[in-house]
Amino acid sequence: xxxxxxxxxxxDDINTDAIIPGRYLNVSHPKALANHCMEDxxxxxxxxxxxxxxxxxxxxxxxxxxxxxxxxxxxxxxxSCVIAKSFARIFYRNAFNVGLPxxxxxxxxxxxxxxxxxxxxxxxxxxxNVTNGKIFRSQPIPPFLQEIVKDGGLLKHIAKGKxxx
Amino acid sequence: xxxxxxxxxxxxxxDHVEPGQLIExxxxxxxGNDITAPLAIKAxxxxxxxxxxxxxxxxxxxxxxIPNKDIPSAMQAKEMRDFARNHQITHFYEGVGxxxxxxxxxxxxxxxxxVIGADSHTCTYGALGAFxxxxxxxxxAAAMVTGKTWFRVPDSIKLIxxxxxxxxxxGKDLILYTIGDxxxxxxxxxxxxxxxxxxxxxxxxxRFSMANMAIEAGAKNGIMAPDEIAxxxxxxxxxxxxxxxxxxxxxxxxxIKEYDVGNIGPQVAFPYSPQNTRVISEVGxxxxxxxxxxxxxxxxxxxxxxxxxxxxxxxxxxxxRLIIIPATQGTYRCAMQEGLLDIFLEAGGIIGPxxxxxxxxxxxxxxxxxxxAVATTNRNFAGRMGHPESEVYxxxxxxxxxxxxxxxxxxxxxAGCKE
Numbered sequence: 001x002x003x004x005x006x007x008x009x010x011x012d013d014i015n016t017d018a019i020i021p022g023r024y025l026n027v028s029h030p031k032a033l034a035n036h037c038m039e040d041x042x043x044x045x046x047x048x049x050x051x052x053x054x055x056x057x058x059x060x061x062x063x064x065x066x067x068x069x070x071x072x073x074x075x076x077x078x079x080s081c082v083i084a085k086s087f088a089r090i091f092y093r094n095a096f097n098v099g100l101p102x103x104x105x106x107x108x109x110x111x112x113x114x115x116x117x118x119x120x121x122x123x124x125x126x127x128x129n130v131t132n133g134k135i136f137r138s139q140p141i142p143p144f145l146q147e148i149v150k151d152g153g154l155l156k157h158i159a160k161g162k163x164x165x
Numbered sequence: 166x167x168x169x170x171x172x173x174x175x176x177x178x179x180d181h182v183e184p185g186q187l188i189e190x191x192x193x194x195x196x197g198n199d200i201t202a203p204l205a206i207k208a209x210x211x212x213x214x215x216x217x218x219x220x221x222x223x224x225x226x227x228x229x230x231i232p233n234k235d236i237p238s239a240m241q242a243k244e245m246r247d248f249a250r251n252h253q254i255t256h257f258y259e260g261v262g263x264x265x266x267x268x269x270x271x272x273x274x275x276x277x278x279x280v281i282g283a284d285s286h287t288c289t290y291g292a293l294g295a296f297x298x299x300x301x302x303x304x305x306a307a308a309m310v311t312g313k314t315w316f317r318v319p320d321s322i323k324l325i326x327x328x329x330x331x332x333x334x335x336g337k338d339l340i341l342y343t344i345g346d347x348x349x350x351x352x353x354x355x356x357x358x359x360x361x362x363x364x365x366x367x368x369x370x371x372r373f374s375m376a377n378m379a380i381e382a383g384a385k386n387g388i389m390a391p392d393e394i395a396x397x398x399x400x401x402x403x404x405x406x407x408x409x410x411x412x413x414x415x416x417x418x419x420x421i422k423e424y425d426v427g428n429i430g431p432q433v434a435f436p437y438s439p440q441n442t443r444v445i446s447e448v449g450x451x452x453x454x455x456x457x458x459x460x461x462x463x464x465x466x467x468x469x470x471x472x473x474x475x476x477x478x479x480x481x482x483x484x485x486r487l488i489i490i491p492a493t494q495g496t497y498r499c500a501m502q503e504g505l506l507d508i509f510l511e512a513g514g515i516i517g518p519x520x521x522x523x524x525x526x527x528x529x530x531x532x533x534x535x536x537x538a539v540a541t542t543n544r545n546f547a548g549r550m551g552h553p554e555s556e557v558y559x560x561x562x563x564x565x566x567x568x569x570x571x572x573x574x575x576x577x578x579x580a581g582c583k584e
Binding site: 013015017018021022023025026027028039040043059060063064065066067068069071072086088089090093094097098153154155156158159 | 203307
């Protein structure tokens, strides 16, 4: 399976307050959260992005709070995947649990700029910067996690009666 | 094995575990709050699970937007309250305290436990010698139903603190200094094991502050081996059995860091990252609008005593709002009986009910554009306490209290505290 979209680049240590500020956590509906996605990192982001776009970021993406509202907001905004140099550990787990695919690659992040068109292959972990033709490798998503993402998250996956591993 | 590995092995039914190993463990406590539990409850309803694994081992604490700040937050709290009543959850608390101060006080988290909580500061309980870590709502939901979760066994970093601690240097300063040294991803995916002679003499409140902020270095957990101080603390509170673990002499660490605390002065973390630390003497002239003393990091009785020591007989600067939030009702009552609340009121402080409120920009102390606060909380990200262009400076309660008097960030000596 492949994901293709336009990249939006962010820096290091993008925290969950930047992804979805605490002041909006009095609701948990995905659409409501999506309206404020990345607001404190880039207030114009939600206006400018298009469905299917990718977020590309530096190290330690998703640090801070354990709020699952962060990957939910990103997914509900229509972002197809996040590529980062590294992820904070709670965010990493939460992303797969809510069905948001994420990939780690320092080299790819270095070579992608905002506006580049990027294609990611889930099965091989290959990241292609369509704009400049460069190809990078990241860890492919293992089949059982692909199943979780395709089902829309861990709980929906369990509800389908599938075993975890 | 390290203390972290031993606790995980014991809950996985294994004699031995190695860093990197994927294991399934039983859990002693699964924790949620009024922001994270509603999502978990929704997930549990979606999959049609009608039974929870153990109503005595699930703890739900309404503390973030409590007392409810608006209709949506009241709806969220109600959802959690109704769920707790329907499932007869033994430990449901509302308005009684901030989860990570409340649970140790009530003896609900104990040495040797595996605790997961849908709140990143769940790592606080490592101060008791428990393995405690933050997870998201989905992981919480799965654990509430099955009583189990999975982990990758983390590598451990050993942090050794030695030397003489300055009278205005506390657990908060040690952890801020450490985060300043190793960075906000300096312990990513790892266990931070706090050791050394300084830790051995450190009061429990300081230990909680340190373990609490392990997540601010990206750690999976922060932990301290229980000693006499910890054993005394839990002995009067525990209502079930518990077990003390400690690292073997030949335990393996991925890194070892040593800190001479004699070289560590009171720390202030500048916006917008807990790693932007400076010693108080190098802060410069930074006028402030608000001071918050409270939170799961520094809202305990010892923290309030410290603030009271600095504030006694003084007045808060006319341009500053001082907000003091005892972390639990128990702490509130003790502070009242000890006369601390009188000191705060006479100084011109505002005393709030237990809530996370201002720490996450929720309510009860939200900042306007361009405003600056000194806070004893744990995060100073952009927009954390309100407007995205407001600023939070993290410090210990003595520095926070002194800053409230001075109207700028400063030390207790500058504020006229002689002791």
